[in-house]
Amino acid sequence: MAGYAEFPRSPFLFMMNPIFDVHCRRCARLGSFLEAVRLDHPDYHCRPVPPFGDPRARLLIVGLAPGLKGANRTGRPFTGDHAGILLYATLYKFGFGSAAISTDAQDGLRLDDARITNAVKCLPPANKPLPAEIAACNDYLGAELAQSPQARVILALGAIAHAAVLRASGLRASHGRFAHGAEHPLSAGRVLLDSYHCSRYNTQTRRLTTEMFEAVFVRARALLEGAAAAR
Ligand code: SF4
Secondary structure: OOOHHHOOOOHHHHHHOOOOOOOOOOOHHHHHHHHHHHHHOOOOOOOOOOOEEOOOOOEEEEEOOOOOOOHHHHOOOOOOOOHHHHHHHHHHHOOOEOOOOOOOOOOOOOEOOEEEEEOOOOOOHHHOOOHHHHHHHHHHHHHHHHOOOOOOEEEEEOHHHHHHHHHHOOOOHHHOOOOOOOEEEOHHHOEEEEEOOOOHHHHHOOOOOHHHHHHHHHHHHHHHHHHHHHO
């Protein structure tokens, strides 16, 4: 992925960086796009979307970016669009969520030992952030990882999230290739676990089935329980 050549950056910088800034305007293209979307949909969130869930979570799920009618509308990751259907149902089934359905950021849903964020915090046109935008937003993900030492399993939804986690962890892309179900050791016992993204396209084409996604969560649970037993 473009942008890796400028690596590595100091992990100490990530300790000092904020994990989120709702007023961030680093990406001019995305800022202009959000303004245009806001004109058409004045009731939409149309700002960077913050991480959601348990701040002490051991499971951190990293998606790609807010969806137009999902997180960009409701202000909560994977809430209100198709991609959230399988994710929240699975989180609930595996004991990480208080409800199986997430359609409204005010619905009172809570996550237990799980947290969700995105590699890119602002809605990109056509769901395709540019490499420079992924790189610009990586400081926030790096700060979140650096300031969340209890996060043992980082579940990357898709290849872009996978690459963003490696970069935010101070690792080069060559550390491990994305593959559904693949595991990659990070520092201090942390594991990067890969899954295909639970997007409408992937689920409707059955590139990602419910069974495949649940198998990833079975593995995530096992990794978390193994880490707990090893303490
Ligand atoms: S994508 Fe990230 S870095 Fe770019 S403007 Fe949004 S919050 Fe800032």
